[in-house]
Amino acid sequence: MRDLTHLELVTEAMRAAPEELARRAPHRLVGLVTEDWGRRYGRAVRLGKNPSRPKTRIKETGEDVRLLLRYVHRYLPALRDGEQVQALRQIFVQHYCIDAQDRPKWQEAEDAGLTSSAVAIVSPHDLTARYARRGETRRKGFLAHVTETCDPDTPSVITDVTTKAAVHDTKAFPGILANRNHKDLLSREHFVDDGYLSVALKQQVAREYGVGLVGPIRAKTTRQSRKGTVFHRDAFAINWDAREVTCPQGKVSRRWSTPPSLAPYINVEFPKDGCRQCLVKTACTRADARKVSFLPREPYDIQSEVRTEQQTREWRSLHSLRAAIEGTISEFVNGHGMRQCRCRGQDKAHVQHVLTAIAVNIERIGTHLPPAPARQPRNPTALQGFFDWQHIARPRSWRVATHPAG
Structure with a gap:
């Protein structure tokens, strides 16, 4: 689809x-649609990023949308249940709000x-x-x-293609494994990048499917740690039995809590008095006290x-197998136009992706098949053999073998 600006949308x-x-129901639009509407909406919109009179266009379009929705x-x-009418209502809510004077107002980013x-x-x-x-x-x-x-000894065959809207990789991955389990295609190990992997997901996959996930786990970074001016979380010693954490300077934490959340993190806070008197406080935190999760x-x-x-060489060598999928994605995108869907809708886009994967598999398997035997020419017919025997010239054909006269 064409990338539309907010006003174009x-x-x-x-x-x-x-x-x-x-x-x-064309007859029901008589009296509602005016010449101004014909000028504004008579053809597909092409405004660009810098349209003329943007504020006027925003005001007129908002009033027209509200009038049409009220009329319907x-x-x-x-x-009212029409797909485009419902889309108009949702898009209007995305971009407009109603002010105190009961007029549509364009919503700004702030x-x-x-x-x-x-x-x-x-x-x-x-x-x-989705975006x-x-x-x-x-x-x-x-x-x-x-x-x-x-x-290593067989051609790389695509076993699953999952088409989703804007869903995070860690949320899409359980569905991928469920599809593979349904097709009885689960493997002992599954190589993924850091976008698909988390500690909780690694535990879940091992418990439900018995599959080991091989992939890097991202280090939690903050602004200070990226600049190298703060102690990393691994520098703190954790005493699980005593529910205490000791910082690199020997200070012991004061508070240990596990607030309710989707991610089961433990929050630890150090005493403010101890942090204020610490000689390396500026290299640890800018707050009154350091907090660690x-x-x-x-x-x-x-x-x-x-x-x-x-961090080991053996693990990096093992995980390097995953790099091959990047070539497959490049083949999908640049060779088969995966990002240009020929039909509208997620279901039809998924069918296109599956058919493309089948074509790629056939091509890959075909390169590993033994070469076809050479085509044998046909034996000459009885009449052709008579011509050759009598040395009578006849048209030659690559389809027919030539027997010497005798």
Whole structure:
């Protein structure tokens, strides 16, 4: 889909909704649609990043959207469930609010209540597409998660393609494993990058599927630790039985708590008096007292073990097998246009990804098959053999073998 600006998105949604109504009940739009609407919404919107009269366009489009939604709600209740009408209503809520004078007001980035990018509609023509970000890459559409085999003596075969909207990799991964388990394709080890791995997920996968996840666990970084001006969390000694933590300067923590949250972290706080008198306080924290957070004992031990292991040469050599999937993704994107969906909707995009994976598998397997035997020419017919016997010239064909005259 084309990347629309916020104003283009609202304007295109305002064009698409009357388009839907004109197909279903054109006579009901008589008296509502004016010449101004024909000038503003008579064709697909193309405004660009710097449109002329932006404030006027924002005001006029907001008033037109609200008028149309009120008209449909009051006089066309049977058409309220239309896909484009519902998309217009949601897109209007994403970008406008109603001020004290009961007028639509454009919401700025600094205003509260803006819709999260994970659920915000990015196109009125595909309500399942979402904004996605991976590293430095930004796109609107869907994410494809590709899984393939990595046995050294066999061709790498794609075994699973999962198409999702803007879902974090750690949330998409359990569904990937569930699909592989349903197809009886679980492996003993699964190689992933740091985006798919967490300590909790590593425990869950090992417990439910008996699969070992091989991948790096990210170190928790802060602004101070990135600059190297603060003691890292690993520099603190933890006494699990006494529920105490000792800092590198020998100070003992005062408070140990586990607040309710989705992530079971333990928060530890050191006494303010001890931190204020510490000679290295400026190299530790800018607050009155240092606070440290870490996982409970069992996941903390797993986290420490994995981080220590992933520094070894053997682990890096093992995890290097995962690098092959980057070539597969590049083949999908640059060779088969994976990021240009030919149909609208997540389900149809998934079908395209699956068919592309099948084509890639056929191509890969074909390169490992033994070469086909050479095609044998046909034996000459009786008449052709008679011509050769009598030395009578005849047209030669590559399909027919030539027998010497005798």
